[in-house]
Amino acid sequence: MGDPAGVGPEVIxxxxASLSAHELAATTVIxxxxxxxRAAEVTGVKLPLSQSPKDGHLHVTEVEVPGLSADWGKLHASCGDASFxxxxxxxxxxxxGEISAIVTAPINKEALNSAGHHYDGHTGMLAALTGQRSSFMLLACERMKVIHVSTHVALSEAINRARPARVIETIEAGHAHLRRLGVEAPRIAVAGLNPHCGENGLFGDEDDTYLAPAVAEARKNxxxxxGPxxxxxxxxxxxxxxxDLVVAQYHDQGHIPMKLVAFDTTVNVSLGLPIxxxxxxHGTAFDIAGTGKADHGNMLHAIAYARRLAATRAAKRETAS
Incomplete structure (x- = not known):
């Protein structure tokens, strides 16, 4: 459900309310x-809730959050605790195996950390919860997909993380994801780190020293x-x-073009996890939370992408059996 004080409950x-009867029956909100x-009231949605599966109702898996204070648009540690x-x-x-895929509504990172859950966001949280050393953030829209070598770190740290091992892992994760979606031979390009990829060392040597060898190794595989x-x-x-896919070296390098061309339809996908x-x-949008103005289109795209992933996982199980 994301941060209870943000727009997540409203877009959910x-x-x-826009799902088919079949899709609604296969959905639970945690x-x-x-x-x-309260979100139903401010949005005018007339969909009843149920804590057990029931035709025509939205199933809710209730999670107890002691001391929850969820005033619309207000940053509160209890909401960060709830998000976690x-x-x-x-x-x-x-x-x-009780659910096939997770779709997350937005959280507030300040609230999350103020509650004692010290993560950089969903991606790092999910990696820790599933015992993975790291994971990868992929942004997807109809015409473009971008996977990131690093995300929520300072730019200086992002430069330090753009090293061959991590770049190769990122390429491989993106390649495997596209193959899973049915792209037989994904065409991948690695973005340079420095302006003009450093101009042969004039603007930095990281592209020649770290990125080019990573690309060469991935090609050998x-x-x-x-690239770069x-x-x-x-x-x-x-x-x-x-x-088919761009490998971005840091958060803004990948996010800015994606949000420019597909602000309302881009889906955030976590790769490298067992789930x-x-x-x-988009974020919690505290400035409009509780007004009923938040658009739910992005949530519908995220749900549709999750169902697509769930279908591929089910098909893989059937093939294995």
Missing amino acids: MRAA GTADVLR RYVERATRMAEA GIDVV ISADTLFHRAYSGQF DRTSVD
């Missing part, structure tokens, strides 16, 4: 029913990947259809 209720009822508890419950349910390519032209080329998770690609 609007999205749930969160706090009272907050969802919802994700933790969802993760355990996914690991147990049979992946169709090129100067980021100022690469995203246009990818948007025009030359590449599937998608998310909206």
